[in-house]
């Protein structure tokens with residue numbers, strides 16, 4: 001197979017580098033690169049049920065052919081409208097893009113697929129990632145699916161119960177003692193020398209995978225784009241990909257606008273929100289991150305500066321939420337039938353907070369990205385004081401009667 005011509009463009013200084021790479025960061029300024037590909041973009045009018053995600057949107061990628069054999073059925077996740085939350089919190093319409101319906105229960109599967117496709121296209125026969133959670137499991141699953149050697153680098157102190165759901169896919173899991181932030185950069189360097197393609201949090205072809213979230217929202221809303229999209233943000237790869245997707249829909253003439261970006265972070269680790277509030281152009285490392293929302297706990301996000309640049313677009317907004325607000329929102333979302341991770345619940349907490357700030361006008365359509373499923377972090381139950389009842393078989397009828405409203 002061969003790839004179509006494309007370049008990598010630096011998000012910071014605009015310098016371009018010819019494809020196919022892989023390349024990850026700008027050699028001049030160190031900022032992340034993005035894939036720029038000129039080609040005729042199309043979205044088929046039909047065929048949804050017979051296609052995989054990458055088949056359907058293949059014209060938005062420099063891949064010659066979609067790699068159907070690698071798919072695990074990622075994408076095409078539900079877009080669920082909640083009238084109740086819209087009435088309660090003020091926006092005209094609220095939709096939830098429920099990414100927990102992916103093969104390993106988070107949006108990471110989209111970028112793991114496009115990342116591994118690029119790895120194989122460029123001749124790599126080993127992949128890896130640096131992660132302690134959703135991305136680790138996702139890369140391990142796709143590595144298993146492709147039948148190639150997969151290395152997962154985790155923090156030294158990661159407990160067994162978090163390692164096993166990664167190791168179960170057969171990946172080689174290595175606990176690394178040392179600065180975890182530095183591991184992102186060192187893995188890319190070692191991988192380059194050893195022929196291991198590290199599909200890290202904001203690697204250009206992982207970001208490419210997140211574009212499909214925008215494409216699907218557009219199709220699910222009847223070929224329309226929402227007014228605002230709220231994205232729980234850590235490294236910044238997903239929010240970049242989603243807005244790149246909307247930008248490409250507009251550039252290709254499908255849509256006439258792009259949505260306003262709302263970036264959601266946890267107060268206990270909000271390097272992007274802090275810099276944004278102070279009007280700074282670069283993020284600063286957070287020293288002792290602490291939040292219940294572990295999936296968005298990156299103290300020095302590798303795409304943080306680019307997210308700050310994106311937030312300069314009209315209406316761009318950043319909000320940080322306390323653990324208390326996050327837990328309340330997580331419970332409220334479960335009360336609507338969607339049990340998601342604390343990180344994902346920041347979106348509903350953000351909607352509520354923005355209501356207090358009179359941000360909503362009452363006619364807007366907003367989409368919240370529920371990035372991952374709740375069952376992965378059952379430890380939050382300890383903080384929820386959930387109630388159950390018990391009775392004997394003989395008491396059952398009386399018990400039910402006593403509890404009926």
Ligand SMILES: *Cc1c(COP(=O)(O)O)cnc(C)c1O
Nearest residue numbers: 134234235236237238295371372
């Ligand atoms: C990875 C992840 C995020 C953050 O995405 P970034 O691309 O790192 O900004 C948010 N929520 C969940 C559930 C995740 O797994």
Ligand SMILES: [Zn+2]
Nearest residue numbers: 010013026029
């Ligand atoms: Zn640069």
